Amino acid sequence: MIRALATALLCGAAIIGGDVLFRASLLSQLRPIILTPGQQALVDPPVGVSWEGPQRMRVFLSNAGEEPRDLGIQESPFQLAADLFPRAGGYQLELRAVQLGTWIRASRWFQVQAAPAAPRPTDHEPRTPDVKDLLTALDAARTARDRAHERTKFLSEENATLRGESARVTQQLEALYKTQEEDAERVTDLERRLRELADENRALSDENAAIRLRLNSVIPCSVWGYYSYPRLQIVPVTHPMLTVTDIRGQVFRGQPECELMRRADASAASVCFCVGNSWGG
Numbered sequence: 001m002i003r004a005l006a007t008a009l010l011c012g013a014a015i016i017g018g019d020v021l022f023r024a025s026l027l028s029q030l031r032p033i034i035l036t037p038g039q040q041a042l043v044d045p046p047v048g049v050s051w052e053g054p055q056r057m058r059v060f061l062s063n064a065g066e067e068p069r070d071l072g073i074q075e076s077p078f079q080l081a082a083d084l085f086p087r088a089g090g091y092q093l094e095l096r097a098v099q100l101g102t103w104i105r106a107s108r109w110f111q112v113q114a115a116p117a118a119p120r121p122t123d124h125e126p127r128t129p130d131v132k133d134l135l136t137a138l139d140a141a142r143t144a145r146d147r148a149h150e151r152t153k154f155l156s157e158e159n160a161t162l163r164g165e166s167a168r169v170t171q172q173l174e175a176l177y178k179t180q181e182e183d184a185e186r187v188t189d190l191e192r193r194l195r196e197l198a199d200e201n202r203a204l205s206d207e208n209a210a211i212r213l214r215l216n217s218v219i220p221c222s223v224w225g226y227y228s229y230p231r232l233q234i235v236p237v238t239h240p241m242l243t244v245t246d247i248r249g250q251v252f253r254g255q256p257e258c259e260l261m262r263r264a265d266a267s268a269a270s271v272c273f274c275v276g277n278s279w280g281g
Helices: 002-030 131-217 255-264
Strands: 033-036 041-043 047-052 056-063 069-075 078-080 089-097 101-112 221-228 241-243 273-277
Touching: 033 101, 047 101, 069 078, 221 255
Parallel strands: 041 101
Antiparallel strands: 033 047, 047 078, 056 069, 056 089, 089 101, 221 241, 221 273
């Protein structure tokens, strides 16, 4: 228990020390921290800009609804001239790394209180409203609206494409499920047929064994005999005669019986051989 508690405390101290070290050294050297102007601060032009971190940064300034303007590479601190703020309103200041671009950047929103002072009209010169600023703001609003419409159209087309893709995938899944069901039915039918064939094979094997048993019980040769010359003194010699019985007329059913008779017969002319087998040969 004490060892686990000590390990937890050591890990916590290492995490806190690493966080402090990286925030104090590495992070501050890579990512800038904007000091002025403050977040959502209300300022009067010209506006002073300063930051901590890399000294050289590329500076961008943009108004609501407008594209950011590239003010080039600047060093902290410097000032934004009054002519960069044509009207009062919200502005965004963005710092980007010179080499890595948008990978390392920082931004700050602030409010400009009033436009740069313009010469007051005399009593003889009537004061006209600033229509140019209104037209610029109107164009910016129209541009933002057109971009929103294009974005909405793109998202609608992408949504329709995704719906079509989803429907196609659903059809493919249904076809796959149907194919799997058909395959399962085929496999079931094949298994049933295999069982039937196995039963038939066992029946044939049993029948074959019974037939072999019957064949093994059958005597292969049922009649034995030999050739003999009954009248050797006659010239010319007569044709040999097949002898299959003994002097009592008993048929030789085995080879030993035939051999016993052949040895006693002086006219024997051959060895005993099978004359008739059980198959009618």
